[in-house]
Amino acid sequence: xxxxxxxxxxxxxxxxxxxxxxxxxxxxxxxxxxxxxxxxxxxxxxxxxxxxxxxxxxxxxxxxxxxxxxxxxxxxxxxxxxxxxxxxxxxxxxxxxxxxxxxxxxxxxxxxxxxxxxxxxxxxxxxxxxxxxxxxxxxxxxxxxxxxxxxxxxxxxxxxxxxxxxxxxxxxxxxxxxxxxxxxxxxxxxxxxxxxxxxxxxxxxxxxxxxxxxxxxxxxxxxxxxxxxxxxxxxxxxxxxxxxxxxxxxxxxxxxxxxxxxxxxxxxxxxxxxxxxxxxxxxxxxxxxxxxxxxxxxxxxxxxxxxxxxxxxxxxxxxxxxxxxxxxxxxxxxxxxxxxxxxxxxxxxxxxxxxxxxxxxxxxxxxxxxxxxxxxxxxxxxxxxxxxxxxxxxxxxxxxxxxxxxxxxxxxxxxxxxxxxxxxxxxxxxxxxxxxxxxxxxxxxxx
Numbered sequence: 001x002x003x004x005x006x007x008x009x010x011x012x013x014x015x016x017x018x019x020x021x022x023x024x025x026x027x028x029x030x031x032x033x034x035x036x037x038x039x040x041x042x043x044x045x046x047x048x049x050x051x052x053x054x055x056x057x058x059x060x061x062x063x064x065x066x067x068x069x070x071x072x073x074x075x076x077x078x079x080x081x082x083x084x085x086x087x088x089x090x091x092x093x094x095x096x097x098x099x100x101x102x103x104x105x106x107x108x109x110x111x112x113x114x115x116x117x118x119x120x121x122x123x124x125x126x127x128x129x130x131x132x133x134x135x136x137x138x139x140x141x142x143x144x145x146x147x148x149x150x151x152x153x154x155x156x157x158x159x160x161x162x163x164x165x166x167x168x169x170x171x172x173x174x175x176x177x178x179x180x181x182x183x184x185x186x187x188x189x190x191x192x193x194x195x196x197x198x199x200x201x202x203x204x205x206x207x208x209x210x211x212x213x214x215x216x217x218x219x220x221x222x223x224x225x226x227x228x229x230x231x232x233x234x235x236x237x238x239x240x241x242x243x244x245x246x247x248x249x250x251x252x253x254x255x256x257x258x259x260x261x262x263x264x265x266x267x268x269x270x271x272x273x274x275x276x277x278x279x280x281x282x283x284x285x286x287x288x289x290x291x292x293x294x295x296x297x298x299x300x301x302x303x304x305x306x307x308x309x310x311x312x313x314x315x316x317x318x319x320x321x322x323x324x325x326x327x328x329x330x331x332x333x334x335x336x337x338x339x340x341x342x343x344x345x346x347x348x349x350x351x352x353x354x355x356x357x358x359x360x361x362x363x364x365x366x367x368x369x370x371x372x373x374x375x376x377x378x379x380x381x382x383x384x385x386x387x388x389x390x391x392x393x394x395x396x397x398x399x400x401x402x403x404x405x406x407x408x409x410x411x412x413x414x415x416x417x418x419x420x421x422x423x424x425x426x427x428x429x430x431x432x433x434x435x436x437x438x439x440x441x442x443x444x445x446x447x
Contacts, residue, residue: 051156052347052382052418053297054145055335056305057290058124058167059354060175060282061312064368065376066360066397067321068096070113075396079360082318090387098325101333102378107387108336108345109380110446114391114400117407118356120372122312123174127353128305129182130411130438136183139429144179145414146303147188148437151427152420156300159250164296165190166289167307171281178305183429190305193257256299259288267291269334273327278320282310285324287331294338297348302418311354315365328352336380349382349417351410360396374400377410382417384446408440416442 066072071085071094085094088106095103095111102109118126125133131142143151146163155162165178181188255261273285285308293304309324332352339345357375358368374393380386391403412422415437423441426434 050347051300051302053301053349054149054303054382054414054418055290055293055297055348055350056128056145056179056303056414057332057350057352058127058175058305058307059309059311059352060124060170060172060307061122061310061354062356062358062370062375063311063354064313064317064321064358065113065371065374065393066358067317067368068099068325069111069376069378070393070397071096072360072393072395072397075360078362079396081362083321093387093389096321096325098322099329101329102336105333105336105380108340109378110384110386111389112377112379112391112405112410112443113389113393114402114404115353115357115375115377115407115410116373116400116404118372118375120356120370121174122172123355124177124179124305124307125174126355126407128177128179130408136429136435139183139431140185141180141182142435143182143184143188143427144190144305145411145418146179146190146305147181147184148415148420148427149302149418150188151184152425153302153418156302157252159252160256160296160300161191161253162300162302163188163190164301164303165192165305166194166292167192167305168194168283168286170283170307170310175282175310176307179303183435184427185430190303252299256295256301257292259292259295262291262295266334266338269337270331271327271334273331277323278313278316279310280312282312283307285309285327287327290331290335291338294335294344298342298344308352313358313367314363314369315367317358317362317367319366332378332380339381345381346383347381349384349414350380351377351414352379353377353410357397360398373398379446384413384417388445390443390445403445405443406440408438409443412438412440413442413446416447 067081067083071083072080073085084097086097086100086103087094088103090106093106119132121133123133125131128144129142133141136142150162153162167176167178170176178190178192259267267288270291271287273287276284289306289308293306296304308328311320311324313320335350336345339348354375356370356372359371363369374397391405392401393399394401415422420437422437426436429435
């Protein structure tokens with residue numbers, strides 16, 4: 001393992017050192033352990049400038065649509081539940097009482113109340129690809145939005161990965177899936193800056209100046225060369241190594257991940273989401289991940305994914321929504337404000353959604369069970385036509401009664417907002433066959 005002493009970027013919060021330390025090693029990318037050259041393999045070093053990004057917030061477990069964005073006040077009490085609707089700053093649009101901050105920003109947001117096409121599986125796959133997990137499974141499945149953005153668009157900055165997954169590991173593993181590269185291969189997987197991923201950015205022992213010595217550079221990658229070439233996954237390794245060293249010799253990514261650089265008042269606006277409640281086998285409510293997502297897209301990341309909370313409310317549904325909802329209200333509204341005041345909101349699409357909705361009927365444990373027939377999504381920014389609600393369910397919240405919206409339409413819209421035409425950009429699979437990004441078009445009401 002080669003270690004490299006990086007340039008000074010100031011002290012860390014633990015005051016151990018005032019120099020940055022990065023370690024050349026394997027990055028926690030995708031489902032496998034990859035080195036930097038793997039992660040950056042297809043990136044072409046495009047110049048930095050204004051860019052489009054997506055922040056995909058997965059509400060793992062299936063949030064109750066009728067208790068968040070689609071309250072049913074005319075339904076019987078055993079369906080209606082405990083919550084009351086509140087007005088937003090857009091006349092005629094009401095949302096749950098646990099979202100007062102988001103209600104005050106509804107003009108910058110849009111709600112879809114009629115998402116259909118869920119497979120009913122307890123995972124993030126449809127929310128990060130638009131496809132059922134079983135599609136093209138023999139090739140690894142369809143690639144996620146972030147993987148496609150990495151292949152089609154490449155990096156904004158050669159020292160910053162195009163695709164970052166912030167989801168913390170969960171006991172129910174599919175809820176922490178940041179989005180797989182699918183048939184594109186692991187070189188297009190995301191960088192995961194947690195645990196080993198962060199450790200791998202800390203390099204000790206050899207100065208940056210020594211990177212100019214090509215012999216040392218190549219020698220340090222002997223092991224990586226054998227692993228990668230042995231799998232036949234990479235050609236032109238020298239150019240990919242150069243991209244890896246662009247990351248290692250720049251402090252930009254490390255600084256973006258360092259929340260201590262944010263003013264205390266900004267961090268206070270997001271909150272920390274603690275204490276973590278109702279987590280069980282799911283994700284914690286880490287509010288600060290939304291702040292980190294903003295910092296990452298500001299640094300040049302095109303797609304950030306994260307998993308927020310555990311919404312599988314078979315019991316204590318209303319207590320869970322009061323806890324998770326209030327915390328999400330704080331951090332999501334702070335993110336929208338941050339993007340707006342920085343002039344980034346039109347360029348960054350924010351979406352919060354889950355794998356399916358929940359039953360209209362409240363069960364004996366004051367919970368709601370799985371309901372794949374319909375669900376909702378909350379969006380903001382992206383240059384979209386906001387301040388509106390798309391679609392409607394029937395009086396009991398059972399089915400989409402007006403304007404059903406497929407998962408693929410939502411993902412097609414995210415591609416469009418990234419600057420990728422979902423209808424004219426097929427990508428080639430491992431067998432050399434062109435595959436569509438999605439099979440449905442964008443949501444015209446938003447574009």
